[in-house]
Amino acid sequence: SGVFMEKLSVCEEQILLCVMQMKKASGLRDVINGVNERYGHDWKTQTVSTFLSRTVKKGYLKATGKGKSTLYYPVNTLEEYQKEKLQKLLEELFDDDTELLLRCLNELERASETT
Numbered sequence: 001s002g003v004f005m006e007k008l009s010v011c012e013e014q015i016l017l018c019v020m021q022m023k024k025a026s027g028l029r030d031v032i033n034g035v036n037e038r039y040g041h042d043w044k045t046q047t048v049s050t051f052l053s054r055t056v057k058k059g060y061l062k063a064t065g066k067g068k069s070t071l072y073y074p075v076n077t078l079e080e081y082q083k084e085k086l087q088k089l090l091e092e093l094f095d096d097d098t099e100l101l102l103r104c105l106n107e108l109e110r111a112s113e114t115t
Contacts, residue, residue, distance in 0.1 A: 006058045014039050015051045016060050020078040025064065025071035028052070 008016060018034040019026050026034070032048045035041060052072055055061045060081075061072050074081075094101045 005060075008055065008058060008060065012051050012055045012058070012060075014041075015048065015055050016074065016081070017078070019061060019072050020074045020081065025073040027071055028068070031072065 014035055015031060018031055018038060022030060022034060028045065028049060031052060032043065032045060035048060036043055052061065052063075056063050056072070060075055062075055064071050064073075076084075090096060090098065090101055094104075
């Protein structure tokens with residue numbers, strides 16, 4: 001089901017979300033700064049570069065240009081990705097029961113209002 005292919009690791013997903021939230025094609029340096037700032041990592045160039053190429057290979061990001069001038073951009077929007085992840089969660093964790101998912105979300109919301 002859905003647009004997405006092979007599952008991403010947690011690190012690859014952090015890279016993807018970072019690029020998605022930049023709302024423009026991003027170079028390696030921007031991604032390094034973004035992911036380190038957002039998630040409190042101290043990832044070096046090689047680490048981020050590896051995660052970027054895996055994320056490209058899995059079909060979630062596209063890359064244009066070569067070497068240091070390579071720009072990365074998401075294949076789908078953040079909203080599309082969120083819907084896909086939610087659909088998978090609905091199928092896997094809630095047995096496709098939308099009512100159950102909504103009840104669970106309502107309980108979470110009520111619990112957060114009381115804290």
